[in-house]
Amino acid sequence: MTCRGPRPCNISTISHRWIGLRRRTDSVTTTACAVAYAEIARVDPSIGSSILVHSCLATLLIAQHGSEKQKQNYIPLLARLDMISTCKGAPGLRVAKIENKVALRIVQNGDVMFDNVFVPDEDKLPSLTSFQGFVEALSFARIMVAWVSIGVAMGVYDLCNRYVTERKQFGVPLAAFQLTQAKLVRMLGNIQAMFLTGWRLCKLHESGKMTTGHASMGKAWITLRARETVALGRELLGGNGILTDFLVAKAFCDMEPIYSYEGTYEINCLITGREITGIASFKPPTLKKRSFL
Numbered sequence: 001m002t003c004r005g006p007r008p009c010n011i012s013t014i015s016h017r018w019i020g021l022r023r024r025t026d027s028v029t030t031t032a033c034a035v036a037y038a039e040i041a042r043v044d045p046s047i048g049s050s051i052l053v054h055s056c057l058a059t060l061l062i063a064q065h066g067s068e069k070q071k072q073n074y075i076p077l078l079a080r081l082d083m084i085s086t087c088k089g090a091p092g093l094r095v096a097k098i099e100n101k102v103a104l105r106i107v108q109n110g111d112v113m114f115d116n117v118f119v120p121d122e123d124k125l126p127s128l129t130s131f132q133g134f135v136e137a138l139s140f141a142r143i144m145v146a147w148v149s150i151g152v153a154m155g156v157y158d159l160c161n162r163y164v165t166e167r168k169q170f171g172v173p174l175a176a177f178q179l180t181q182a183k184l185v186r187m188l189g190n191i192q193a194m195f196l197t198g199w200r201l202c203k204l205h206e207s208g209k210m211t212t213g214h215a216s217m218g219k220a221w222i223t224l225r226a227r228e229t230v231a232l233g234r235e236l237l238g239g240n241g242i243l244t245d246f247l248v249a250k251a252f253c254d255m256e257p258i259y260s261y262e263g264t265y266e267i268n269c270l271i272t273g274r275e276i277t278g279i280a281s282f283k284p285p286t287l288k289k290r291s292f293l
């Protein structure tokens with residue numbers, strides 16, 4: 001798959017190029033990376049999500065924290081998709097396929113269980129010594145998840161805009177009704193606002209000024225608006241909005257896990273809330289014994 005730009009580039013390498021594994025002149029900015037993810041998700045959120053996890057979490061962590069040998073061994077293979085990031089077999093590691101998902105159905109998710117897993121020294125990422133090291137990759141991934149949801153919303157808007165001009169009721173296309181137009185405008189307004197917020201996040205990241213609170217607020221707010229946008233799109237299609245034959249229903253379902261993965265709406269709000277108030281509210285206050293008076 002290629003993305004448009006001054007030079008064609010393989011989409012699986014975009015994050016790796018961003019992290020500067022290649023010559024500086026060949027690197028891709030955060031903004032370019034984000035727009036590429038949005039364009040993939042505009043067509044298929046499952047593929048967008050798969051490439052995102054493969055590139056932004058697995059490969060990025062090796063690039064940022066791996067030894068030179070690990071980078072040489074894995075990154076070219078991962079970048080060409082000759083190797084897919086996945087759990088390698090190890091004693092104590094168990095992976096069970098999660099069945100019966102209603103969304104992102106071509107993505108195979110696993111329940112991963114660790115029981116005294118032995119990790120040989122050559123598989124450890126030398127400079128990843130705390131969870132904090134992982135937070136930087138997570139924040140980058142959160143920007144990209146936000147852009148995946150912008151892509152999903154744009155894809156639904158495209159489909160709806162076409163559908164309402166083709167389907168006729170009461171002798172006119174649905175697009176002729178004022179209430180239909182109002183929904184389209186709400187969707188487009190959301191997309192514009194999501195786009196600008198996502199663009200600002202990318203610029204903050206590129207200038208080294210983005211905090212974890214920025215990334216979390218961006219992911220939470222943009223996915224919330226995207227969820228509203230795809231719900232409006234589903235409404236616009238009436239009964240056809242729940243049929244798999246029409247891709248709006250698929251995107252409507254796919255938006256749900258995107259709203260929840262890479263930090264749920266609530267947890268991302270709490271991360272930003274902690275940053276702006278200085279108070280962590282992840283755990284409730286200690287419960288006091290109830291009085292029976």
Ligand SMILES: Cc1cc2nc3c(=O)[nH]c(=O)nc-3n(C[C@H](O)[C@H](O)[C@H](O)COP(=O)(O)OP(=O)(O)OC[C@H]3O[C@@H](n4cnc5c(N)ncnc54)[C@H](O)[C@@H]3O)c2cc1C
Pocket residue numbers: 053104109257260261262263264265266267281282283
């Ligand atoms: C398609 C998909 C792919 C995923 N990929 C990965 C992956 O690659 N790696 C990975 O590690 N995980 C992955 N996840 C897991 C995902 O990150 C979790 O589902 C998510 O973090 C929520 O955790 P949970 O499902 O355990 O829900 P729970 O923790 O049980 O939460 C249920 C609800 O309670 C809310 N809640 C929980 N705690 C609080 C609190 N303190 N305050 C307020 N509300 C709270 C949550 O926001 C949520 O709405 C994936 C999930 C999906 C659906």
